Amino acid sequence: MTPTLSRFVRPAAAIALTFGASVAFAHPGHPGHTAEGGLLAGVLHPLTGADHLLAMVAVGVWSALLGAGGVALPMAEPMIAASLLVFGLLIAARAQLPTWGGALLCGAFALFHGYAHGTEFPAGAQAMFPTFVGGFAVATALLHTAGIGAGFALKPRLAWLARLSGVGVALYGAGLLAAAV
Structure with missing residues (x-):
């Protein structure tokens, strides 16, 4: 570890360990965490x-x-297409993954999606960065919410429609993947 990095890492680790000894407050009981609280x-x-x-x-x-950081992430576009193919197939098959596996899969594909969006941000547009990112985050949250809502709505009554939508997403991803490689 370089002396400069060590100068920052050690105090940060000490602070983290100090606060880490108490409850993380990520669980029920802290303000704003109630099942009936809604939005x-x-x-x-x-x-x-x-x-x-x-x-x-x-x-x-x-x-x-x-x-x-000047780091290029190879195959971003094919990996984005592959994410659609994989998630579509998971939906169509109603596949069950362990929680850690699903999180790892989502995180890996999120890396490529995030990289692609980061490289698409217009050069010299730092003045609009907070509003662009804020709007992007709100729209992304709304899309995730819509997907969760659709999943809950389709799960008990219209499982066939969920499977069909998964097939559609997978086919779209396959088409993008074929075009990307």
């Missing part, structure tokens, strides 16, 4: 739990400091 509870949850608040702000700060 307001959902908005307040990440703002009132120190773990969410600090982790998300820290990721944002670190991302801004590093930028893309």
Whole structure:
């Protein structure tokens, strides 16, 4: 570890260990985390739990400091297409994965999606960055919410429609993948 990095890592680790000894506040019981709370509870949850608040702000700060770092991520477009193919097939098959497997799969594909969007951001557009990213985050959250809602609606009554939609997503992904390679 370089002396400069060590100068920052050691105090950060000490602070993390100090706070880590107490409850992370990511679980029921902290303000804004109630089942009946609805939208307001959902908005307040990440703002009132120190773990969410600090982790998300820290990721944002670190991302801004590093930028893309000049690192090229190969095969971003084919991997984005593959994500549609894979998730479509998972839906069509109503596949069950262990939680860690699903999280790993989502995270791996998110890396490629995020990289592609980061490289598409217009050069010299830092002035609009907060509003662009804010709008992007809101739209993404709404799309995730719509998908979760559709999944809950289709699960008990219209499983065949969920499977059919999965086939459609997989076919679209396969078409993009064929065009990308």
